[in-house]
Amino acid sequence: MQIVIGNKNYSSWSMRPWVLAKEAGIAFEEVQLKFNKEDGGLTVDGIQRFNVAGKVPVLVIDGEPVWDSLAICETLAERFPDKQLWPADRNARQVARSICAEMHSGFTSMRSSMPMNIARQYPGKGMNDGTRADIDRILAIWTACREKFGKGGAMLFGRFSVADAYFAPVVMRFRAYGVELPPVPRAYSDAVQGLKSVREWMDGARNETEFVPTDEPYATRNR
């Protein structure tokens, strides 16, 4: 089984299934491709080998490509039922699915004004009305999940689930742009940054040297 990812510093979508599999102890081979620097990161070099959608991440399982982070997470949850990647409780599971789907198709303002960047920090950048509204909604989601379902641990649904893998890139964004967090989201953010898989991903990101212009709206100079 392979997970094909992009740059660890920038590829928020790649981070999700990678963190999910690592944290759950699912063995896989990492295949890293890099965003094309010539076109600013709009394409991924070498992705044509894996599938026709042209995007990372890709899960290759039984020789077949599965693409898009949400489809990969659902597929892993189905193939590794003993890992309990979705919450076991029916109500909790539906909330987990709903917030992941909301993340998957939404928060476009925050995504565009606060692109994920682990190696560099831009405190105070990227805030605007749309992004503020996105952040407020995310903080409300985290707080509600922690309070309603989080009793059994430090994650959104107590123990680690797809939902935490899904919001891990948001934790990275809030860190990079210095977004102020109330106590409950702050504790959650700290817990996510303390996950072994997340620390390993962050170390990988810091070791990367590529500079991708489309993901660097606030860089003062090219490196």
Next chain:
Amino acid sequence: MQLVIGNKNYSSWSLRPWIAMKVLGIAFDEVRIPLYQPGSKERILGYSRAGKVPILKDGDTVIWDSLAILEYLAEKHPQLWPSDRAQRAKARSISAEMHSGFAKLREHMSMNARKRYPGKGRTPEVLADIARIDAIWSEAKGPFLFGTFTAADAMYAPVVLRFRTYEVEVRKKSYMDAMLALPAMREWIEAAEREAESIPDQDLYG
């Protein structure tokens, strides 16, 4: 079970779970909230703090977002995904691709079931989105994407209506025909045509 939806003429996201439930014969009460009217936002927030349709309410369980609703339904009705696991993974891939992608198509060819805008909206980025969808549909096992109707067809149902409105030609016309011939799809279109409300911002080309 209640399914909260927006205008049938415009709400592409609402069509997805609606048509899946109709085709599978899952009984539900439809709650239609016409969008962008005084009080609509508050009514939607009364069902879900995410503030968006569609929303499925099943007893105490509230599920929002079209794809999450389809996965929820599939837990009880496994035939909503292909039975072969490799095919199921592929169906999930193209469904998720639809869910988060094709932004330019959505922007320039917004769903408008009762209008006809032939040739409109075809920017280079939209044409690239269309080419990708055409490629996905070309692999249809027939009559639907994976033979029988699945959640993937529900996810692409709004695109079928867009291509009908904007008169986009595809290689696999039989797929569009099969989708448009579904009694549920006809029911949705007829209801959209009867809707009194209109949203001027979404009537993109008059």
